[in-house]
Amino acid sequence: MPVGLTDIVQNIVNGLLNGGFLALASVGLSLIYGVQKILNIAHGAFIVIAAFVTIDFSILISPVLHLDPLISIALDFGVLTVFGVLTYFGLIYKTENKGFEGPLLATFGLSIFIEYVITNGLIFPISISPTQSFKLVLIPVVDPSYGNGAIAQNQAYSSNVLSLGGISFPEPQLIAFLLAFFTIPLLHIFLTRTYYGNGIRATAQDWEAAEFSGIDVRKTRILSFALGSGLAGIAGGIYAFTNSVFATEADVSLLPLILAIIILGGVGSVIGTLIAGLVVGLLISGSNFIALEVLTQYSFPSDIGVLLTFSIFLIVLMVRPSGFFGRAVK
């Protein structure tokens, strides 16, 4: 089948829609890394927790209280903010002044723990039968190949598809994109226009100077970790809405992309992360498109798109080691 212009435009649209989610998934970690120089390896797992909170909300609470499942995204933000604070005091606080490795190993351990708990359905009742009374039903399925409850399938929030000149915009993806596009500038305004936001930026740029200027750096770090985790919560909610099937190991596939976006966008740069997220979204859809339409003809496997994505990322990194915007923009 010949490749038409519509196919290419549709591909770009898909890439941008996905890129919005990727940017939102990354911006929280970028914030935390920028302020505290802590790489929270469990960030991807935080996203998965939030996705399951949304699934549980949709199954258990939405039908009873007649609430739109979209509301659960606010809940995700709250739950993950609290979870972030607990993680900070439980794991980070004691290790953050002992170098880079401490928090890295601690959060790596946490991500394995979270994955185990979710995979085995210990916290999230993902084997409960779905209720059909509400328009959204997230159907947890037990796929033997993933082990008990390791994979969840949700029936789409809405199967509506907006069509514009032959290009289709699936409603869930569109809502997700708009949410991401709304949240990230809001974060930017918070960081640049408010005292506490500026305190976060000041701490990221020179924490000692922040301290003797009168800023409580310890509180600022808790705030940024909580906020970054809360943003992972919003991303997780969006993830549950837009991915019809996902496994609890999703964090493993998300984390490399998130790290790529943070590096490309410049650590700690909110707007940089947004742009890098969109670029990586485009890169993924473009790579997959080329892989499917071109490379498979030369008997390459169809999933070579992933390889292509990361090859391009590596080349960009060689040319511009500190990302698109040079040094970290804060």
Add this chain to the structure above:
Amino acid sequence: MALIGANGAGKSTLLKVVMGVVRQSSGDVIYNGSSLRSLRPHSVVHRSISYVPEGRRLFPEMSVKENIRMGAPARCNDLKERFDRVFLLFPVLKDRRTQQASTLSGGEQQMVAIGRALMSNPQLLLLDELSFGLSPIMFENVLSAIEKIRENGVSILMAEQNSERALEVSDRTYVLENGKIMMTGKSSDLIDDPRIQTAYLGVVS
């Protein structure tokens, strides 16, 4: 008050200990009758002590105004008045308030650092190496601003490599060597002391 002494004499360290940036291994810092020991730097600021560090230590990617704002408390009813006082002292900063701090000249950066320190309405201002990286003319400008700050009732403690100017502008001077106070007295007396003249003022006897 001035602190003078050679490189490594402990001038900067002393100021950092007062601020709580460096923890002392023994001894205590008493201010207005209460100990500052074990206070974190931001709490020292709340006790009306401000600090202008060596090398300015501005937030390089924030604007002049944002940098200065960070010196004031989170909730501040008279923020505008505080800004006005800083801009009255350094009118050039008002014109450059939206400029990124890292693009300023050394002298302007020093003004921002002083302005930031004044935003907490300090009673005591600690100044570390004001002359660092400044041209003599710019240093004099900054010193005359410090003079005005003192006239407004703020006590000044400055650690300074430029011993001559430090002795000239201060009332009282402490001479530090290897972390110990070797001499102290009225600056006007010390400036004529032959030991000070040979050791710090380059006078050949």
